[in-house]
Amino acid sequence: MSTFLVLQPTQLWMLLRADAISIVREPVLLVNLFIGLTLPILLTTFRSEIDAYTASTIGIDSFSAYAVSFALIIPAILVGWVTGMLLLEDRDDGPLLALEVTPVGKGGFILYRSFTLALIAFAATLFSAHLLLPEKPGLHLPLAFLISLESVLISFTLVAIASNKVEGMALSKILNMLALAPLLALFDAPWRYFFGVVPGFWIGEMLYQVDSKISLSVFLIALVVHLGVLLMLYRVLIRRLG
Template sequence: MNLIRLSITDFRQILREQLLWVMFIVAPAAQFALARWLVPELIAAFPVFDGYQVLIAGAFTVQVVSGIGFVMAMMLLDEKDDGVLSAIRVLPLGPGAFLIYRLFTATMIAVIFGFAMLYFSGLVAFSVGEAFAAALLFALICPAVVLFMSTYGDNKVEGLAMYKGVNLVLLLPIVSFFVPDGWHFALGFIPDFWSFHFTAALAGEQDIPWLFFGLGVLAHLLLIGLLYRQFRRRVFH
C-alpha cells in the first residue's frame, strides 16, 4: 500500500513539473514518431544510411531509457535538495527500500519504452522475445543514470549538465562499429557497448548474441552496484 501511494505521488510530481513530463511523455513519443515515420523517409532519400537501422534503433532506445533515468534522478535531486531523503531514514519504509523501489520502477518503465522502440518502430525485425531481451539490456543503463546523477549532482541544474555529458558517453559505442576488428573492444567499459553489439548480433542472426547479453548484464550490474554503494555512502550517510 505504501508503494502504491508513493507511485501515485511520484506520478503527480512528474505531471507538476514541465521538464519532467516532457521528458517522460513528450520526448519518448516524439522519438518513437521520428524512428517510425521520419527515419525510413530519410533512408529512402539518402540510401547511404541503409544498413545502419540497427544502430539508429539502438541510439533512439538509449535516448528513451536514459530519459527515464533523467526523470527519476531529477526527482531524487529535488528531494535531496529539500532534505526529504534525510527524513526518509526515520520512516518505516527505510532508505534502502525507497531507493530500490525508485530504481526498479525506473527500470521497468525503461523496459516498456525500450521494447516499444525496438519492436514497433519497424527499424529492425525482432521477435517479441528478442525485442524484450534487447530492451531489458538497454534499460539496465537507466538505474545507473539515476544513481550517477543523484549521487554526484547537488541540485537539478548540475543534474541537467551531467545528463548532457552522460548522453554523449552512452552514444560513444556507436563508434565501435566503424573501427578495425579488435579495436572496438576499447569501448567495452561503457556498459551499453554490449547492448549495441547484442542488438547488432541479433539483427545479423549470429550465434554470439547471448554472450554479448551476458557480458552486458554483468557490466551493468557491476556499475549499478558500485554506484548504489556510493549513493548510500554520500546521501544516506
C-alpha cells in the first residue's frame, strides 16, 4: 500500500482520472477491458448451453468446467495488457520522463500503476470467482490475490519485452495464451510439476487439484513463484524504462 502513502488523495484521483480518460478515448483499450470483464458473466449465463453444444460437437461433456480457469484469468490478463499498453505509451510519448522530474517520480508512478492494476484485477477476479466457483468459496480470496499478481506480471512483461506499442499489440496475442496455462495442471501425473515455473500453472493447481478446502502449501508455492517472476520482470522493466 506504499504507493497510496506516497501519493496524496488528489494526486491519486488525478492519475486515475487521466488513465480513465485515456482508456475511454482509445476504443481498442476500452473494448479489451469490456471483453475481459464480460466473459465470466457470459460463461455463467450460458453455461448449460455451452456444455450442451460442446458435448454434441466435440464430445466434451462439461466444457465449462475447463473454461472456468480461462474465464477467471482472462479479465486480469486483459486489464494487465491495457495497463502495460498505457505504460508503453507513457514511455514512448514521454510522460514517464516528465513524471521522473516531479515529486512522485518514475518509481512512485510505477507503484501507482501496479497497485491500481492489482486492485482492479483482484476485484474483477473476486467477482468472477463468485459467479464461476460458487461451490468453492474458500478459493475466492487466494485465487483473486494470485491472479491480481498475474495481471501485474502481464503488464510488466509487455513493457519489459516490447520496444514500442506495435510490438506490444503483437505480444498481446502471445500473452493471451497464458490464460491457458492453468490447464497444464489438468495432467494427472507428477511430471506436470515441470510446468511449475509458469505462474499460471499454480492457478490451475489450486483450481483442479486441490479440493474446496484450500491447501496452504500449494498457495505458498504459487505465491513464491509469482513473486519471483514478478521481481525478475521488475528488474528488466526498470532497465527498459531507463
